[in-house]
Amino acid sequence: MRTLNMRSPTFFILVALLVWSSGNETCGGRIVKHWRGSKAIPPSLSNKKGDNDADSQYPTRLMEESFTAQGKASTTTFNVIDYGAKGDGTTDDTKAFEAAWASACKVEASTMVVPSGSVYLVKPISFSGPNCGSNIIFQVDGKIIAPTSPGAWGSGLLQWLEFTKLTGITVKGKGVIDGQGSVWWSDSSTENPTEESESVSPLKDSTYESSPALVSSEATGKMPSTKPTAIRFYGSSDVTVTGITIQNSPQTHLKFDDCTAVQVFGMTVSSPSDSPNTDGIHLQNSQDVVIHNTNVACGDDCVSIQTGCSGIFIHNMNCGPGHGISIGGLGRGNTRACVSNVTIRDTTMHNTLTGVRIKTWQGGSGLVQGVMFSNIQVSEVEIPIMIDQFYCDGSKCQNKTSAVAVSGISYQNIRGTYTLKPVHFACSDSLPCTGVTLNTINLTPIQEKNHLYEPFCWQTYGELQTTTTPPINCLQIGKPSNNQVQNSNGSC
Template identity: 55%
Template sequence: MVSVLLVLKDKCLGARVNRNKAHSKVVDVTTFGAKGDGVADDTKAFLRAWEAACNKDSATLHIPVDHRFLVGPLTFSGPCKSNIVFQVDGSIIVQVNPKAWTSKLVEWINFEILNGITIAGKGTLDGQGAVWWKISKLQDEVNDSRYSGSSLLSVRPTALRFYKSYDVSVQGITIQNSPKCHLKFDFCTSVKVVGVTISSPADSPNTDGIHLQDSRDVEIHHSSMACGDDCVSIQTGSSGIRIHNINCGPGHGVSIGALGEDGTKACVSNVSIYDIKIHDASNGGRIKTWQGGSGRLKSVSFSNIKVSNVRVPINIDQFYCHDKPCSNHTSAVFISDITYEKVTGTYLDTPVNLACSDDVPCTHLKFKGIELQPADRDEKSPFCWNSYGEQQSGAGCLKTGTPPNDPSLGHSPKDAC
């Protein structure tokens, strides 16, 4: 699988990067004082190199091979004079000295307000997350005196984040051992992620692979993700999302949500997830919402999903509650027009879990070609609650027809998206 991803990455996307490099001005971080020895702090040198690249036409900021650049939190801001290629051929490793995190920043490498930014190469971003994971698990009982009482206790940064940017491309790089989320997009449009490898241990806390928030026209494909949380997490304000040809596991599967936390309004639509493999994960294709929220999730399809040793391959949970006291509410995010097609493989707990809101049922669900077998040969029954639609397989338990309290009738203005 990995070799196929690399071949496709090189053939399909190498041309674009090479064209950019052929007509660009190369800015090498070492010419701005970066040592790349893994010991010296190269943060300021990276910022100087970015300023130079940002003011050139079609610049390539180069992170050369056979170097390990130690850097603290970095923000690369635009707008820039023209498109920039951030070419990562070497390694960039995070600074774990607590003095580097006194500002309590929540991102390690942050790109913002850019029109045309490509991160490419075969290099690595290493978040050295074990330091943060240890602190997260031990909380105030940190035994290591170097970090006791430090700012590392109050911040766990995302490794790579893009904010308010257009025409964003991330190609080929490896992001590993992120303190928290590996790759995040906030308020971005026209995003492509291809040939990316994300790698963290299964027990690393809250280490989502890719997180989308308020982003549109996003395609993620031919990538591999192993992490301690959702391989891909799709949050409110996102639409026009296409995820295909990815390998996910271990992790929590591919998830939409959790939506509607603390009574907020959530809107997600037009999501296509297809031709993916999920293994050794807690979920396959999952939708999760908090009680008390509002808004709408619609037009979502999971198709040709192959699972192996997945606890719950098909999961809609509108009673999501995580690490806080939760109570019942009558309002909920309205879920409709959701398709699961050709979901095949083995499960550990139950093949299907549809726990829809008591007062706002899930409607227009479709099951086609669901073929799920227990990994231990002890077959479990699917679970459906207040869920309506049609099924063309034996793995479902949907109610047919229209619910008496169909939320699509007389939909309130606060729920409209």
């Protein structure tokens, strides 16, 4: 074989070809290795030219990283628009909400988004556990409206939007939830369920429960007689409601049944003063509830505290118009009711029926104890301070000897103006109110009113810790005598 001369031009050409080929293969190997180690990206984000160009690789990698980050976000955020919601205020978006919730439910700490700028018509719906992940956020930045056609409600439902058996559920945002309740209020044939129907055993865990005796509203062309609560939480813990506005509910705006560790703050409830039975916030069989920095204007109690509640702390609330903040009515139909450890302070009330009130039915049993009303500013309130153990909703109520006991009630720094009577204490003959303390009470009448009444007390025992304006001389100092009738139903 002929030996290649290392000094010949052919030798140098061969060497050059070998070096060039080796360098190109090495570079190509690095590129292949890089993309094998990376996640695949969509064709729309792939680099279509200059694959071996270092300058062209850099923006491609940035796009890939951005896509990966978006992919991670999409697994925890579920927007109702992505599930078919139209948000035009007329299209039924219920199925889109159900689908978005079904996806969010599967992921812990997920967020279901109702975006701003649109109006979503949603029929009665239940956002349910208990198999959902914990710490889900229901983000409401748009407006959700209830249907106003009778056919959407059948023979009557107990609630419109329900959250049930969830842990760590948060409803928040800058949006509005509108029950469009005027179609219910104006229907003169609609019966108004009394608040006492809510003060007995908890409602069954069903969004679609209705009264079997009722005729379908679709057949009559009228709204059903059972008015729904706008938002109800049932059997849930670590519940937070903040930021949103709830308005014009057919009945109660926000209800908590059988819930623990509840926080409500920075939100608004708004309905006309003449809207019937439209309580702002209703608590029942719930413990460890904090409500603060909230504005409530409605046609009934700003806050209604029913049986089974304890550890309730309400502060920095603006209430009015409405019926004030009430414990009860308790004990209707000879039922047992227990409420304890309630503090309401640093609150203003304007143009309300009552200020701070405890109301119970004759014939009940149980106990209200450990209640403090402190630093309450009232303005044009009919009766700022009230205990009424003869409560009756207007129907015929029989006199009975048994009663829900009321004990350990403290009123401190209650001040402002009234339009009818400053204080009304009407307690049971057989079970008087005990441990009622009054400190720094300063209530003055609106002078232009013609019919004003003095403080009233009946079977009410306690202590005047300071002088009061007006003088509340009717309070009996000390405790009832031993020969007064007592019963054994006062313990809880």
